[in-house]
Amino acid sequence: MARLIVLGGGVSGHTAATFAAKWLGSAHEVVVVTPNAKWNWIPSNIWVGVGQMSKEEVTFDLAPVYAKAGITYKQAKAVSLNPAGNESSDKPFVTIEFTEEGRAGESENIEYDYVINATGPKLNFGATPGLGLGDKLGEYTVSVCTPDHATHAADELKKCIKKMKAGERQKFLIGTGHGLCTCQGAAFEYIFNIEHELKKAGVRDMADLKWISNESFLGDFGVGGLHMKSMGFAVSSKIFAESLFTERNVDWIIGAHVNKVEAGKVHYELLDGDMGEEEFDFSMLIPPFAGVGLKAYGKDSADITDTIFAPNGFLKVDANYGAGAYENWKASDWPQTYQNPTYANMFACGIAFAPPHPISKPMKSPNGTPIGPTPPRTGMPSGIIGKTVAHSICDRILKGEDAPLHEASMAHMGAACVASAGKGLFNGTAAAMTIYPVVPDFDKYPGTGRDTEYTFGEIGLAGHWIKHILHHLFMHKAQLRVGWTLIPE
Amino acid sequence: MIKEIITYPTPPSVEYSTDVRVFNEELFSLIEDLKDTISVNSLEGLVAFQIGNHFNVVVVKKEDGSFFELINPRIITKKGNIVGIEKTAYFGGLSAEVKRYDKISIVYQDRDSHQHSLKAEGAFSVLLQRKIDYTFGANFLNKLSSKEKARFEKSLEFGSDIAISETCPTTFKRDYLVKLANSLIIVIAILFFVSLFVDDKTYLSEMWKYQLYTSFGALGVNIVYFFYAQYEGKEFATCSSCQIGNIIGTTVISLVKLTLLMTLSYFLVNPL
Numbered sequence: 073m074a075r076l077i078v079l080g081g082g083v084s085g086h087t088a089a090t091f092a093a094k095w096l097g098s099a100h101e102v103v104v105v106t107p108n109a110k111w112n113w114i115p116s117n118i119w120v121g122v123g124q125m126s127k128e129e130v131t132f133d134l135a136p137v138y139a140k141a142g143i144t145y146k147q148a149k150a151v152s153l154n155p156a157g158n159e160s161s162d163k164p165f166v167t168i169e170f171t172e173e174g175r176a177g178e179s180e181n182i183e184y185d186y187v188i189n190a191t192g193p194k195l196n197f198g199a200t201p202g203l204g205l206g207d208k209l210g211e212y213t214v215s216v217c218t219p220d221h222a223t224h225a226a227d228e229l230k231k232c233i234k235k236m237k238a239g240e241r242q243k244f245l246i247g248t249g250h251g252l253c254t255c256q257g258a259a260f261e262y263i264f265n266i267e268h269e270l271k272k273a274g275v276r277d278m279a280d281l282k283w284i285s286n287e288s289f290l291g292d293f294g295v296g297g298l299h300m301k302s303m304g305f306a307v308s309s310k311i312f313a314e315s316l317f318t319e320r321n322v323d324w325i326i327g328a329h330v331n332k333v334e335a336g337k338v339h340y341e342l343l344d345g346d347m348g349e350e351e352f353d354f355s356m357l358i359p360p361f362a363g364v365g366l367k368a369y370g371k372d373s374a375d376i377t378d379t380i381f382a383p384n385g386f387l388k389v390d391a392n393y394g395a396g397a398y399e400n401w402k403a404s405d406w407p408q409t410y411q412n413p414t415y416a417n418m419f420a421c422g423i424a425f426a427p428p429h430p431i432s433k434p435m436k437s438p439n440g441t442p443i444g445p446t447p448p449r450t451g452m453p454s455g456i457i458g459k460t461v462a463h464s465i466c467d468r469i470l471k472g473e474d475a476p477l478h479e480a481s482m483a484h485m486g487a488a489c490v491a492s493a494g495k496g497l498f499n500g501t502a503a504a505m506t507i508y509p510v511v512p513d514f515d516k517y518p519g520t521g522r523d524t525e526y527t528f529g530e531i532g533l534a535g536h537w538i539k540h541i542l543h544h545l546f547m548h549k550a551q552l553r554v555g556w557t558l559i560p561e
Numbered sequence: 562m563i564k565e566i567i568t569y570p571t572p573p574s575v576e577y578s579t580d581v582r583v584f585n586e587e588l589f590s591l592i593e594d595l596k597d598t599i600s601v602n603s604l605e606g607l608v609a610f611q612i613g614n615h616f617n618v619v620v621v622k623k624e625d626g627s628f629f630e631l632i633n634p635r636i637i638t639k640k641g642n643i644v645g646i647e648k649t650a651y652f653g654g655l656s657a658e659v660k661r662y663d664k665i666s667i668v669y670q671d672r673d674s675h676q677h678s679l680k681a682e683g684a685f686s687v688l689l690q691r692k693i694d695y696t697f698g699a700n701f702l703n704k705l706s707s708k709e710k711a712r713f714e715k716s717l718e719f720g721s722d723i724a725i726s727e728t729c730p731t732t733f734k735r736d737y738l739v740k741l742a743n744s745l746i747i748v749i750a751i752l753f754f755v756s757l758f759v760d761d762k763t764y765l766s767e768m769w770k771y772q773l774y775t776s777f778g779a780l781g782v783n784i785v786y787f788f789y790a791q792y793e794g795k796e797f798a799t800c801s802s803c804q805i806g807n808i809i810g811t812t813v814i815s816l817v818k819l820t821l822l823m824t825l826s827y828f829l830v831n832p833l
Contacts, residue, residue, distance in 0.1 A: 288635045288668070289697070299578065299698065308578055308697040315703070327637040327668070344637045344666045344678035399582040433580050433633065435668070438678060519579050519615045 074100045074185040074469045077166055079150040079366075081106030081134055083114065083450070084422025085190030086550060087458035087561060093141045094557065095466040103182060104138060107149040107171040111137070111550055112219055115451070116543045118261045120222035121356070122229060122269045124495045127219040130547075137551055147172035150191065151179070152367040153380065155415040159371065164417065186465045189387045189420040190458060193361030196250075202333030203249045203359060212333050213249065213355040216262055225356060229266065232354045236275035242353040245338065247284035249357030251329025251443040254294050255450065256285055259358050260313075261492045267320050268494025268501075283317065283324040284350065284357075286443050288343060288435055290314050290324055294445035296432045298507050299520055300529030312503075312529065316493070325350065327435070329443045330357060345438035361423060361446070363387075379414055382426035388412060389420050391428040398434055403483035403513035403521075405429065410461050411477060419461045422454035431511055452487040453510055455561030456480050483511040486526055490539040493531065500536030505529035563597045564612035566650050569717065578698045580633045581616045584674045588616070588632070592672065595620040596628050604650055605688055608695035611650060617696040619669075621688055634669035634693050636662075637678070645687060651700055657713045659701050661687045735793050735808075738786040742815050745779040749822050756830040769831050776823050779815070787812045 076096070078089040081104050093102040110131040119125040138145040148168040155164045163183045170178045195217050197204020204210035214225035232242045246263040248256060263283055270276045283290075291297050291309030298309045317324055327343030337351050363385015370376045382388055389412060392405040405428040412418035420426075431447045449457075460480035467475035486508035493501040506528055512521020520527075549559040581588055591614055595607045599622055606621030619631040641663035648656045664682040667689060671677060681689055694700060705713060752772045759765055790808040 288637075296580075297697075308699065310697040311699045311703050325638075327635065342637055342666075343635070343668045344680075346638065346666065399584075401582070436676065438676075514579075514582070521579065 075103060075183065076100070076186045076188070076465055076469070077103045077105060077182060077184040078188045078190055079105050079166065080190035080192055080422070080424065081108060081111060082190065082192045082422060082454075084192075084424075084454040084458035085188065086111060087455045088188050088190060088421055088462040089138075089143055090141055090550075090552060091459050091557075092462040092466055093143045095462070096469060098142055100469055101144060102142075103144040103146060103184075104134075105146045105148050105150050105166065105168050105182070106134070107147065108134070109147055109172070110134060110219075113543060113546050113550065114217075115258075115539075117216045117219060117222040118258065118265055118492055119495050120219055121214075121216040121225040121262055122265045122495070123226040124265075124269075127223050130543075131219055132547070132551055141552055146170070146180075146182070148175075148180070149364075150366055152369060153187070153418075154181075154369050154371075155187075155376075155380070155418055156371040158369075158373065162371075164415075184417075186417045186419070186469070188458075188461055188465070189366070189418070189424045190422050191364045191366065191424050193423045194364045194385070195359045196362040197359040199360045199362070200250045200330055200333060200357075203330070203357060209359075210333065212335050213357045215359065216258065216356060217358070228354060229269070232279075233270070233273050233275055235353075236270075236278035237273070239278075241278050241280070243351055244279055244281045245284055245350055245352035245355040245357075246281070247325075247328075247357060248286050248445075249330045249333070249338075250360040251286045251331075251341070251441055252446050253286055253358050253360045254446040254448050255358050255361075256287060256293050256445060257448070257489060257491055259283075259285065259356065260293070262356055263322060264316075264320065264493035264501075265495060267322060268496070268499075272496075281320075281322045282350065282352075283322055283326075284328050284330065284338070284340065285324075285326055286328060286445055288327050288433065288444065290317065290326060292432050292445060294430075294432055294448045295507060295510060296512060296521075298505070298522060298527050298529075299524055300505060300527065307529075309505075309529070312531075316503075316531070327443055329437070329441050331441075333357070341437055341439065341441055341443070343435055343437050343443050363424070380412060380418070384426065386426035387418070387420035387424055388414075389425045391426065393426070393428050395429055401429055403481075403509070403511055403515065406481050406483045406511050408479040408481040409464060409477040410457060410480075411464075419465065421457040421461045423449045425449065425457075447511075449482075451489060452561055453480075453482055453485055456485060457482075459561055481511075483509050483513055485510055490535055490542060492536065492539050495536065495540075498533070500533060500540075501531055502535030502539045503529060503531040504535040504538055562594050563601050564594050566598065566602065566607070566611050567613055568650065569652050578610070578696060579615050579617065581618060581670070584632075584670075584672060588618070589672060591616065591618060592620060592630055599628070602650065606692050607650070608692050610695050610698075619689075619692040619696065621692060630672055631667070631669040631689075631692075632672065632674075634667050634689070634696065636665050636667050636690065636693055638664075638666040640664040643683075643687070647687070647691065647701055649691065649701060651695075652717070655713070655716050657701060657705055657716075658709050659704050660706070661690050661704070665690065667693070733790070733793055735786060735790040738782055738789065739811055739815070742779050742782040742786065745775050745782065746815070746818050746822065749775050749779070749819070749826070753822060753826045753830060756826070765830060769826070772823070772826055772830070776819060779819050783812050783815050783819075786815075 078085045089104045112131045116130040148170040152167045157163045165181045165183045194207050198206045215221040289310045291313035328340040330340045332339040368377045368380040389407040389410045391407040395405045427447045432445045435444045460478045464477040488506045491503045508526035514521045549556040609616045609618040617633045639662035643663045647659045665686045666680045668678045794804045
C-alpha cells in the first residue's frame with residue numbers, strides 16, 4: 073500500500089486529494105494535512121466582504137467529505153519535510169503539528185511514498201509595516217482573503233454606510249498592499265462590488281473610491297494585460313479597465329508599492345520614484361504572498377530548505393529558474409509536471425509551486441524598489457495543476473515508477489476568469505474573460521504572445537449569472553456530490 | 562526608411578501592442594524609420610503601430626527639432642484635466658474635442674533599456690498621452706464623450722471635419738400612423754375570425770358593417786400616412802431619397818393586407 077500525503081486543502085490540494093482518492097481506491101492511502109476545518113470557495117469571499125453572502129455559504133466542513141471519500145484527514149499544519157528520512161529510517165516523512173481542538177500543538181511524523189505541497193500561500197501582511205504582523209491582518213485595513221477576514225470587512229463596510237447615511241463623507245482605498253502582490257483581480261472585484269453596494273444603499277455620492285495597485289497599467293492583472301476580443305473588436309484590458317473605472321467614477325493610483333500603513337493613511341512609492349500618501353476611512357489591501365515557511369531536513373538532519381524551496385518559500389519544481397533577464401523569458405521556462413528536481417516523489421500545485429519569473433514586465437522604481445505583479449496561480453490553473461499532479465502520482469503508484477508524468481504548463485493552458493463587478497439577479501455585472509495561454513508564448517504567437525482567437529472578454533449581467541452558477545457548481549463539486557467529476561476545474 | 566502611415570479603417574489593435582524585450586538593431590532600425598517618417602510628413606510624433614510594427618515604441622519631435630525616444634512607456638500619475646482639439650495621422654485630417662490629463666508622469670526605457678521617468682504638462686503631456694494610447698491599441702475615439710464620438714463618427718463617414726448639425730432620424734411621427742393602420746387591420750382580422758363561428762344573420766350583418774367601417778378608417782389612415790410621411794421627410798435635409806421608397810412600400814403592404822382581408826370577408830362573412 074502506497075501513501076500519498078497532500079499538504080493543504082485549498083482549491084488545488086482538495087482537487088488533487090479527491091481525484092487521487094477516487095483513482096487509487098482503497099488499496100492505497102491518501103492523507104490530507106490542512107490546518108483548516110472547513111473548505112472555502114475563495115472567489116465568493118468577495119460577496120461575503122460586501123455582506124451579500126454569509127461565511128457559511130462559502131464554506132463547508134471537510135471531515136465528513138473526506139470520510140466519504142476515504143481520505144485520512146489530519147487537521148494540522150505541516151512543519152517540515154524529511155524527503156530522505158532521518159538517521160533511523162530511509163522512509164521520507166512529514167512532520168505536522170495539529171491545530172484541531174484538543175490536539176493543538178501535538179506533533180506527528182507521517183511517512184509517505186509521495187507528497188504534494190499544496191499549502192497555498194502565507195498571507196504575508198507583515199511585509200508591509202502596519203498592514204499586519206506575520207500572517208495576521210493588522211488593525212488599520214481589512215482583507216477578503218479568508219471568510220473571517222471577509223466577514224470583518226463586511227461589518228466595517230456597514231459602519232461606513234451608516235456614517236454616509238448620517239452625512240459623513242467616506243474615502244475607500246482598495247488594491248494591493250505591497251509592490252510585489254498578486255491577486256489584483258480579487259481587489260478589482262471587491263472595489264466594484266463595494267461601488268455596487270454603495271449605489272444600492274443610496275450613498276454612492278457620499279463616497280470617494282480609489283484604486284491602488286502595483287500594476288504598471290490598469291488591466292495588467294498580473295498577466296501582462298490581455299487583448300479581449302468581443303463582437304469582432306479587440307480591446308486592450310487597459311482600455312477596458314480605464315473605461316470601467318471612469319464610467320463608475322473610481323480614481324486610480326498605479327505603479328505603487330505601499331510601504332507603510334497607518335491609521336487612516338497609506339504611504340507609497342511609485343514607479344517614477346515619487347513618494348505619496350493617501351488617506352482612507354475604509355481600506356482593503358491584498359497582502360503579498362510567501363511560502364508558508366516549511367522547512368526541509370536531510371537524512372543527517374542538515375537544513376536543506378534552500379535546496380527544495382525557492383527564496384520566497386515556494387517549492388522548486390521543473391521550471392527554468394535561471395532564465396535571467398526579461399528578454400530571455402520563454403514559455404518553456406514554466407513547469408510542466410510540477411515535480412521537484414531533487415526528489416522525484418515530491419510535487420507542488422497551486423500557489424505553492426515556485427514560478428520561474430513574473431508574467432508581467434518586471435519594473436523597478438529609480439530607488440531600486442521592485443514594483444510589479446507576481447504571477448497568479450489561483451483559480452482555474454490551480455485546479456487543473458492539482459488534478460494533473462494527482463494523475464501523475466496515481467499512474468506511478470498503479471503502473472510503476474516509470475509511468476510518464478502528465479503535463480499542465482501554464483504556457484499551454486487557457487484560463488477563464490469571471491470577475492464580479494456587482495451582485496444582483498437583475499442588476500449584477502461581471503467581466504467574463506478567457507485567456508490563452510496564461511503565460512504568453514512570444515515564439516508561437518508573435519506580438520501579444522497570446523492567441524487572440526481564444527482571448528476574449530465581455531462585461532454584463534450574463535457574466536454575473538455565470539459567476540453565481542460557478543459558485544454553486546464548485547461548492548457542489550468540492551463536496552463530492554453527484555456528478556462532481558464531470559464538473560471541470 | 563520612410564514608411565507608409567497606417568490610417569483608418571485599418572484596426573490599431575490585436576497585433577500591435579507588445580513590450581520590447583530585446584534591444585537590438587531591429588529596434589534601432591525601427592526608431593530610425595519612425596524618425597524618417599515623422600520628418601517627411603511634418604508630424605509631431607509617431608508610434609510603431611502607425612507604421613505597421615507591433616512594438617511599444619514612441620518617437621516624438623521636440624521643439625528644438627531633436628527626437629525623443631520612448632520604449633515601453635507607461636503613464637504612472639495623472640492630475641487635472643484639459644480639453645482640446647486634436648488631430649492624428651491615423652484619422653487623416655479629422656479632428657475631435659478630447660479630454661486629457663493636464664499633468665502626467667511617465668516611465669519609459671531608452672534604447673539601452675535603461676528605465677527613466679519624466680513629468681510633462683500641457684501640450685507635451687497631451688502629445689505623450691495620445692501616443693501612449695496607441696501602444697495599447699487605442700486611439701482618441703476611446704477618449705471622446707458620447708456626444709463628440711457620435712459627431713466624430715459622422716465625420717468619419719463623410720470624410721470631412723465639417724460639423725454635421727443634423728442627422729436623418731431613425732424614428733418619425735409618421736410611424737404612429739403605421740401603427741394605427743396596423744391596429745385597425747388587426748381589429749378587422751379579429752372580427753373576420755369571430756364571424757366564422759357566428760350563424761345568426763343579424764349578428765353577421767352587424768359585424769360586416771363594423772368591418773366595412775373599420776376598413777374605410779384603415780384606408781383613410783393609409784392615405785394620410787402617404788402624404789404626411791413625405792411632408793415629414795422633407796423637413797430633414799439629410800434624409801436621402803430612399804425614404805420615398807420606404808413610404809410607398811409601407812403603404813402598399815398595408816393596403817394589400819387590407820384588401821386581402823376584406824376580400825375574404827366579403828365572400829365568407831358578408832350575409833348580404
